Amino acid sequence: MAVERPKPKITMPTKSRLEMNIRQLLNKCELMAKQEPLDNNSRLKQYTTSLIEMLTELKTGTGPEYAIKPTKEAFAEYTKRANFLKGVVQTASLNTPSEKLEAVQLLSHGAATMSADAAAQEIHQKTRVKYGVELRSELFGLDSDDALRKRNIIKAPNFTSNSSSQEDIDSLLKYHQNMQEKVAENMVMLTKSLKEQSQIASTIIKGDTEALKKSSDLTDRNLSSLKQESDRLQEHSKSAWKCWLWIMLACVLVIFLNMVLFMKVMKKRVVT
Structure with missing residues (x-):
């Protein structure tokens, strides 16, 4: 089987x-x-x-x-x-x-x-x-003076060999955050300083603008006064020209009359 x-x-x-x-x-x-x-x-x-x-x-x-x-x-x-x-x-x-x-x-x-x-x-x-x-x-x-100054301003954490890696990282991040806050404060101070300087510059520019405006107004007034004096001088010159014209016409008329009289006297003498 x-x-x-x-x-x-x-x-x-x-x-x-x-x-x-x-x-x-x-x-x-x-x-x-x-x-x-x-x-x-x-x-x-x-x-x-x-x-x-x-x-x-x-x-x-x-x-x-x-x-x-x-x-x-x-x-x-x-x-x-x-x-x-x-x-x-x-x-x-x-x-x-x-x-x-x-x-x-x-x-x-x-x-x-x-x-x-x-x-x-x-x-x-x-x-x-x-x-x-x-x-x-x-x-x-970093060995620069700026880095040393920042280390003195912000107290750096103490990284010891006995601390755990997590604590080491947390301390490092905290120190980095403190540095960022310090940089932010410096930026705020710099912004304030720039704002003050801009205000001072704005005041100076405003004063110069006002002085320029006054000078422009004074120039306009002087120009208007000069125009008035020019018109007056022109009128005076016109009037003086008319006076001299009448004087010359009077002289010509006197000379003409004298010539006529002279011619009549000389004609009578010749006839006699």
Whole structure:
């Protein structure tokens, strides 16, 4: 009697190849973010971009190869981890340590760092401490007189090695906020000084305008008086011309009469 062999059970794969590639790439990106420097890390940036594209493909892809979809919880976890890595890469591309530290603080409210993901928490703690140290080096590494004067005006916090990293960052942020408040006070004082100077300049300009207006009025009065004198002189010259004309006519008349008398006397003498 032949013994029937049990048929082997065919197990369906629970994850698609694309999902497995996403998991492997996520682990690789998180390992790179923990071990390698983030600044100018082009490989991590490329991997993160590819990771986002693969997640989009996994969500919207159609066809037999996309038949096996991850659960909503698993896909949400992949998305959170990928977005956190994208935020870390974008933070590393910022210019100043203060901007980087603010961006990292915003990342702390993300779902990835608030979850039980140890890798995300480790990366977040590492980047926060790193950018905090960079900001502290930038603030306290200045040797100029202005920086020393500001240090004397605003009492700098005491960063000791026994304090925790969170307290170190909080103290650094508090000191940075105090410096910003001091700069704001200086700006207010400068604004007041500029306002006073503008008021003084406005008063001077107003006085010059009044003086110019008085000079203009005086010029107008002088011009009017000159016009009157010119008219009077013109009338006087006309009257003088008439007087001389009558005098010349009288002289001509006298000469004419004398000539007539002279001619009559000479004619009588010649006749006799």
